[in-house]
Amino acid sequence: MTRDAAVRAMRDRLLRESFPRVQMFILVTLTGLAGFAASAAMLMGGIETMALRYLLAMGVAYLVFLALLWIWLHSSASDYLDVAPTDVGRAPNGAGELPAVLRDDFAGHGGSFDGGGASANVEFDAGSGAVETIVDKPLEAIGHADEGAIPLAVVLLALGVLLSSLFVVWTAPILFAEILVDALLAAGLYRRLRGLERQHWMVAAVKRTVVPFVLTTVLVAGAGWGMQAWAPEARSIGDVLGR
Template structure:
C-alpha cells in the first residue's frame, strides 16, 4: 500500500507539473517570489543595522531567517491564488487509478521508488600535518608573510563567495520551480480530494514539502553569508556593511 501511495503521488505531481509548464510560467513566477524574498532580506538587514545589530555575521544570519519566513509566506499566497484552478482535476485521479493494476504487477517483485534519488557527496580531507620545530622560525616567518600578502585578496573573494552563493541558490530554486509548485499543489490543494478518490495517496502538509525542497539552499547560503561577514569584520574591524568594507579597501586598509 505504501508503494501504491508513492506511485499515485508521483503521477499526480507529474501531471500537475506538465500542466503548469504548459499553461503558465512557473519559473518566471518563482523568479518574482525570489526577488521579493531578496528584497525582504535587504530590508531586514537595513532595519537590524539601524536598531543596533552591527555585527555583520549575526545580521546576515538573522536577515536570511526573515527572508526565508517571507519566502514561505509568499509560497502560501501563491498556493491560495492557484487553489481554485486546481481544486478539482479528475484527469489526475483517473490517470493515477488506472495505473493501479500495472503498478501492482510491477510491485510483485521489487517495488519501485518514485520518491526521487538523493544526491550525496563525500568529501575526504587528506591534510598533511604541519609540525613546527625549534629551528623552523624562518619558514614560519615566510608563511606569515605570505598570509599577510594574501589578505588583500581574501576580502574580495569573500564578497564574491557571498554574491555567488546567493545567485546560485536563487537559480536553483527558480529552476526547480515547476516541481516545487506541483508538489505544493498536490499536498496543499489536491491531497484531500485525491485521497478520497484513490484511498492510497501519500499525503503531506504543503509546509513540510516547501521546507524539504528549499531549506538546504537557504541554510547553505545563510552560512556562507554569515562566514563572509565574519571574515570581513576580522579584516576591517569596525565596519558594519559591505559598502564600508569596499571603502576600507579603497583607502588601502
C-alpha cells in the same frame, strides 16, 4: 495513481499553462529584498555584528519566502481544481470555486508559519629581487594580498547566493506541483484514489528549499564573520569595500 504520479502530472500542467520559473524568480527576488531590508533595519536598530545580523536576516527572508508561497498557493489553487479529471474526477464544488476545506485553510487557519589574488610587486625575472621583495617588505606583500582577497570573498559570496537562488528557481515546477497537490489532497480532491498520503503543503515546501537556504545562510554568516574579522570597524559590506 500515486502521489508522485499526481505531482508529475501537475508539474507538466504547470509547464504547459504557466511560467513557474518566472513566478519563482519573482518570489526569490522579493525574498532577497526582504532579507536586505531586514538586515538594514537591524543595523539601524543597533545590531552591528555582521555575522549575527546576516543570520537573522536570512531567517526573516525564509519566513517571507514561505509567506510568498502561501500567497502564490492562495491565488493559484482555484486554477487547478480540475486536475486530471479523467483520473481523479471533477472538483466537488466546481472548477471555479475553492472547496470549503481549502477556503478555510486559505482564510488563515493553514498558513501559520509563523590568499587569492595576491598582487605583491614581485619581479620573477629579477633574480634575487623577488626574494628581497618578500623578505624586506613582508607586511606590504600581505597587505596587497588582503586587498585582493576581500573583493574576491565578496564575489564568491555573491556567486554562492546566485547559485542557490538559481537552484530554487530551476526546481520551481516540481516545488509548485508538490504544494498544489498537497493542498488539493487536503481538500479531498483525491479521496477516491488509494495510496495517496496527505500532508500539509508546507512540509514539501520546507523539504525542497531548506537545504539551499541553510547553505546560503552559512555562507552569508561566515562571510560576514570573516569580513568583520578582517575589518573590525566595518558594519557592512560597503564599509569593507570602502577601506
